[in-house]
Amino acid sequence: MKAMRDRINTFLKYKDLLRELVVRDIKLKYRRSFLGYVWSILNPLLIMIVMTIVFSQMFERGISNFPVYLLTGNAMFEFVNSSTHMAMYSVLDNAALIKKIYVPKYIFTLARITSSMVDFIFSLGALFLVMIVTGAPFSIYMLEIPILAVQVYLFACGLGFLLSSANVFFRDIQYIYNAFTTAWMYLTPIFYPIDLLPDWLRWLVERFNPMFYYIQHFRDLVYIGQLPSARIFWGGWIIAGIMLAIGLAVFKKTQDKFILYF
Secondary structure, three states: OHHHHHHHHHHHHOHHHHHHHHHHHHHHHOOOOOOHHHHHHHHHHHHHHHHHHHHHHHHOOOOOOHHHHHHHHHHHHHHHHHHHHHHHOHHHHOHHHHHHOOOOOHHHHHHHHHHHHHHHHHHHHHHHHHHHHHOOOOOHHHHHHHHHHHHHHHHHHHHHHHHHHHHHHOOOHHHHHHHHHHHHHHOOOOOOOHHHOOHHHHHHHHHHOHHHHHHHHHHHHHHHOOOOOHHHHHHHHHHHHHHHHHHHHHHHHHHHHHHHHO
């Protein structure tokens, strides 16, 4: 109990640093950009337009309102993909500061995930705009989106902690993770209906692909207009909890050795 209280006090002590790091990451991302933060909305829109042109004819019979279907899947996957890639470099990118002063090392990883969550929130503007243009109905169930955001944020934090610590010791992890996320994207029903998968592969995706839970939850709320099933809802929490526990355990066990590998 005392250890938990000490961790909370430490986090509160450095909350201002966390905020400054998040602001810095966001500013750096849009530095020298003419449109600045508008790209948080334009980028998913442009990706949606291109992918709609490419895939809509292929899947139009099985998916109504393909732009909304695509954007709900892509926005969720893009958050996890971009946030974990940024988190993977968070410790190494701040090695010089870590060598000079004491700062809780997890703050740097947490800042990267949080700044990506800010981008995700901005990208919802693109989704709402597409819903208005395509005439998609807005559902009362969309009020549950913040709960889903917490789920996927915790999952991304856990995976980010794991990757950031692993990347200190094994620099090849960045190349492996790039290949992994490419395969992960194609094994997630982002731009195609899951019915197209063979039965055995669909069974595996529906049970062991974390992104299926979060994307299906998102689509239930926005695209279908209903609450998710109990398996999807509680499965998302269980996956997030397990991933966060693993990530924190690995990060805590290895963080004292980071300085030896900078």
